Amino acid sequence: MSAETIAPPEPAPFVIAPGPHVRAEETTTKIMWTVNAALAPAALWGALVFGLPAVGVIVAAVAGAVASEAVAGRVVRTRTSVRDGSAFCTGLLLALTLPPLVPLWAAFLGGAFAIIFAKTIFGGLGYNLFNPALIGRAFLMATLPLPMTAGWITPAPFFANAAAVTTATPLGAWREQGITAAMNLLGGAGSPWVSLIVGLRPGSIGEVSVLLVVLGGGVLLARRIITPTIPLSILVGVLLTTAPSGQAGLHLLSGGLWLGALFMATDYVTSPSTRNGQIVFGLLIGALTGIIRIYGGYPEGICYAILLANTLVPALNLWFRPRRPVFAGAPS
Amino acid sequence: MSQTILLPERPPGAVALLLNGIFGENPVFRLALSLCPAVAVTTTVANGIMLGVAVLLVQVLSSVTVALVRRGIHPRVRIPAYTIIIAVWVSAIDMTLAGYFPVLYAQVGLYVKLIVAFAIIISRLEVFASRMPLIPTFWDGLGMGLGFLFALVVIGAFRELLGSGAILGHVVTPEKPLLFFALPAGGFFTIGILMAFFNALERWKRGGKAPTAAGGGAHG
Amino acid sequence: MDSIRPGRFASRHVTSAALGLAFLLLFAATAAADGGDAVIRGARVRAPHHLRLELTRPASSLDPANFRLTDARAPDVPIEIRSVVAEEGNAVLLEVNDRLDPSAAYRIEMLDPAAARDVRPAPWALLLTVVLSSALINNFVFTRYLGLCVFFGVSRKRDTAISMGITFAVVMILSAMLSWGLFTFVMAPLKLKFLQIIVFIGVVAFLVQALDTILKKTHKSLHQRWGVYLMLITTNCIILAVPLLNAAAESGPAESFALALGSGVGFAIALFLMSCAREKLELARVPAAFQGLPIAFTLAGLFALAFMGFSGLTFLR
């Protein structure tokens, strides 16, 4: 434990704190910048294939998040600072889940909303109940349904995309017109599967290249910043719910599934602290993702699936109590 | 909360009672909760006015009725009697609004009927109308009712302006700026933000001391 | 810790009673549905423009004129059939001009061999949709703002929230069914619909008093634990809203029950999630102006944002 431990307002009989959320500021900073670095390849790829609009969105979202962290943090005197990289991470994650054609002011606003209403008013880092980046995305979904559901452009490597042409995402095409239309959309790099994995498909800025997202996730796994429990459970959940429709392959490789599974569902603060809890959490996210994609009102479900599972985290922490106290500590 | 407020020996004057209802003990922002269904459904100023007027009428009419007949009501059956009085006035106003303003009513009809369950109305009857003479009771009911109306219009204006870019149906901006605030989730945020604002105002007035009201008790 | 027992006990009994009632209703509804036709074994809307028929004998003609499809809401106007395609195993696929709604009722008639059958979603699917819709998609707390007083008032402790949620769901179902009976069999025939507010309040008050007395006499321990919550219910908007909504929609018994069940379960879910979240919030350093209700409202707003993920969810596709 560190000196930064927050004393509860009154001595609670027993406190089941979710996971290792209390860390030395040093550690937080290091972890956050590692995560940001792990996201960099996917972000760069998004900027490369979607061109200037994507760059603008990334900059605006990060600026919104960092600026509001600096301002709001000062107003309400939270102990977090801009330098620890968590606001940067929130803004970056938000940007990576956005379509390239979202207006810049909206991206900025989304970042600000995420920080202020999902984090600052709960007392800053460590106390939020929902993943801030996804709250930002859900807010933008509710505010600007059109750009958020139709702001996709066809990828063209190395800024070849002079005039951006709007198109549908593979999942959107699958919902509206069926599997053939989705596969036609993916013809770019020879085989549709190669397009999906390499990242030559329409989609959110940071989600298109499964390869680079997994690479970043691999770094986090190797540095033991995250464990594979939650991502694996999510994949199993998606597989189980989408297999009956016969399109499990498309579902596993498209949309923001990997970005969500590796970078957002694994957020320490908003995921359960015990292994069994994490398995249930992951399965729930995967199942909800599949259900929303197939039966729900949106083509992509991972964002809402994680938010809905976030609401259950305090309960999961109670149902799957650790046998002995979990020591918040360095990931050895 | 509201039930425990001590009353002065002599009933205060009309102006004081009105101001108390609108600001001091504003039933929405200061006494909180009891009206939230009505508050949250006000996505437009027109809805806010409709519900606000309905609540105002119910409050004034019930207060006056209770003040008039309170000697005839046996203390043992006070609560059922008050409930019946409120329900009668709510039904009457519900039918009137449905008949005269069918278009507006269609959007808020359920909530007009549910005014009957707003605990703050019956608590006003308990606290004030059952003990005070007719005239101050009238002013108190009017003040409380205006307080509702004020709050509903403020919230309606906030949400209509941000959510649909209009005020009272008159378009201010052609594009909807923040549709979010017209949605149910946005309603919760609106109330949260406005309550925090009034809290901060109160703290500032008291020189940084914590506010006493809006603490979150359980009204039925 | 001892006091939790009666709650557990009661929750188990209440849940099993509610489940039993639900199954009984589903059973009755399924049994009442028409059992099909000797020729047309099954009929189902497959896609917006397609209807699939399973036949016991092959259709003698695939001419669209051999079939007559009508909407149950307009049985006098045939829906134009564009083409009829034979599929494996005596099945045929009708392609129609109109967009078919899988949750609506249709009637298909065939001239040769002569047969007719109603096409409608299974009753259980319809009821499940009502339950899901009122519990998750249109959750009373998060989309209609009903029951907020209790929602914020008792969601500070998880134990209280669970007891309250269960009590609410039970009273909601009972009062909705009682109100439905009164409305359909007494108020509607006597043209006394305008008294609905007073009557429904009376029903709830009567029910709460009766439950209180019965519990006090029969299950003392239960009463000790749940009596308080019963009293909080007497005049509450969420309890009152269900009969009012049922009356406005003139729902049948099954729909009324489904709405009450869904709303009750939805309220209990919301209460439970909120209580867990608020226990965690106890440790958070919320800015002074937001402490108390403002943060609770904001939190509810975040929940509502997350619950938007359920919007548009339907299993009637």
Next chain:
Amino acid sequence: MSAPAAGSGGAPGRAAAGPPTWAPGETWRIVLSMTLICAAGAAILGGVYLGTERYAEASRQRNERAAVTELLSLGSDATVKEIRQFLSPARDAVIYRTGEAGADAGGNGTAEGAARAPREFVFALDGTLLRSGEIASANAGEKGLHPLGRIFVASRDGAPAGFVVEGEARGYKNRIRFFVALDREWRIAGVRVVEHEEDPGLGAEVATDWFQGQYVGRDLDGAANLDVTKDPMPEDWRDALRRRGTADDPAWTERYGPLRSRESDRPIYAVTGATISSRALTDGVRATILHFRRRWELLEPYLRAAGEGA
């Protein structure tokens, strides 16, 4: 939890305090006072009910007639006849009832209308006439009948001037009730949503003039093939629709006529984020027009023979 509900706080506590102070005379006083309160309440409610019911009915009819004449761009001198359509209780016949005299336009119930008794036409599902004749009242014996919506037939100076048909669709949350107006050439003259519960800012946009303006001008063929697209609406067309009022205006038509003819073959542009509501209304409009077309073909000759024809 220190303060229980205000509504119940007093009652249980008092009841628990027990009856030591109970006196027999009190019971009578309680019964008497409660009876008086209830009686007074019942009297008030009965009065309000009777008062508002009549007014509500009258204002509903007035509003509907105003909507009909406005949708068809007619003046107050037009006559509007109401025909109610029902499904028989056994769902095996369709019943049409012509409106009472009071249903004439503009409140000026003409002598001609007043003299005519309401008529009823009953058709089997396959379109054969089962019976027809005068009935005592248009409202008689409506019990058990399933309403299929109403038809308003407008005429001016004895010449037909168009129809308005009432329709219903299942929207995102609840039913959407609407009017479809058809002019003499069976072109859509207007669509108006009169009742809905869609989300404000999203589905509720289908009730706006600009959205409903998209339907105007389509002929029967176009109406039979109405579809919805999620493509964004072209800016010039959006701008034109925003400038259009509720009724057709010659200046608007002159200026934006080319746009209208360009768009009349295209599908309806869905409200952003509310495809389900847009589709529900569009499907409802299409079905309403198709149903009306078939029913009117059946009914019209008989109506004319009975002297009811417009």
